[in-house]
Amino acid sequence: MAGKLSSEKAFRLINPAGQSEEAEQPHAEPGFDDPSQQTPTLPSARWKRYLLFSVVTLVAISFAGTILYGISLILNKEPPSLILTPTEEKINPLSQEKASSLARQTMTGFLNSTTTEERLQYVMHPDECRDALNDYYKTRHHFDSPLWKIDRIEAAQYDGQPIWMLAYVSLNKQRSHAVLQQEGDALKIHWQASYAYGEISWEQFALTQPEKPVQMRAYVTPHLGPLPPGTTEKSHIALTIENKQGAFTGLAIMEKGAEGASLMSKIPPDARVPVNLRLYYQHQANGIKQLSIHSLLHFQWIRPPLGEMGTPFQLQR
Structure with missing residues (x-):
């Protein structure tokens, strides 16, 4: 037989609305008075193992991929191919x-x-x-x-x-x-x-006979006669130098090792070829000042291709 409540205790359990406080209490877990203080439910040990296994697997795959990529770079000796974009548009040839x-x-x-x-x-x-x-x-x-x-x-x-x-x-x-x-x-x-022209006039060149090379525009023709004293066919070539008007004419020598000498030696015997070159006078052992070609700058007329050192030619008159 249940015990009876005293009148004082019964009064404390009744709220002003006339309802019992015991009836309103939720069914809390034993030992927890406030639901906000309850500890959330933790995952089971099985899920912990699955999570750990997934992380380890991802790390292993990434590491293996890095190693394989490094090996492929070592084994592949060819450089990576590059796509080069031309900087200039291709020129269409003219008829x-x-x-x-x-x-x-x-x-x-x-x-x-x-x-x-x-x-x-x-x-x-x-x-x-x-x-x-x-x-x-x-x-x-x-x-x-x-x-x-x-x-x-x-x-x-x-x-x-x-x-x-x-x-x-x-x-x-x-x-x-x-x-x-x-x-x-x-x-x-x-x-x-x-329209290249000389560094000085031909009149001044003939008058001063410069001993340092100066740039001059001239016509050259292979010299077929004997070479000047002190020179041989093994060491020099000889060409006749003439200005455009024909007012200046001289026999010039050029060392075979000078720049452009190999090209000058290919000039046809009957050609009169316009060139830009460096000319000067050098003292010979016999006391004569000899007209000399220091170097060839360029031909005005060159058969293609220039890169293969084409033979110069002159348009026929």
Whole structure:
């Protein structure tokens, strides 16, 4: 038989709403009065083992992959392939007919120009040529006659790029040469190759007979006669030097080991080839000052390809 509650205890268990406090208490776990203080349920030992096994497996796979990649780099001796993007667009070659038409347009515009800025529109690398054009036309007082006709045009290559070698005749019946280089769908004048001239005038060169090499533009022809005293065919070649107007002519020697000597020795016997070279006078043992070629700078006309040291030639007159 259950014991009876005292009136005081029964009063404490009844709240003001008349409900029993014991009836409102939740079914808490033994030993926990506040649910917020209860410890969350921990995973079982089986799940701990699964988690640990997964982590170890991932680490092992990553480590093995790193080792295999390193081994593949060691065994693969070939460098990785690179995709190179060309920096310049490929130049489409021009037909002979198209090149002749473009050459006429370029030379007509250039020869009809009256100022440096107008001429620079028809020249390759205009910024590099501005001073040279000013010197050529303003300081040296050269002038051009309008174009009459294109006498001959030939395709070649210079430094891997297509060029056109041109012989033209102006209205004053003077025959001249020019080198045109392709720029897109146009042809422009390669000034350095077409209009190079001497560091000093030929008159000054003949008068001073410089003992230090100076850059001069001249025509050369192989010398077929005997060599000057003190030289032999084993050590030197001999060429006749002549300026454009023919006012200066001299027999020059060139050491076979000098720069460009191998090319100069290939000039055909009957050719008169325009060149840019360094000339000077050297004292011989017999007291004579001998005209000498220090080095060849370049030919104005070269058969392609330049990289294979092509044989120079002259357009036939």
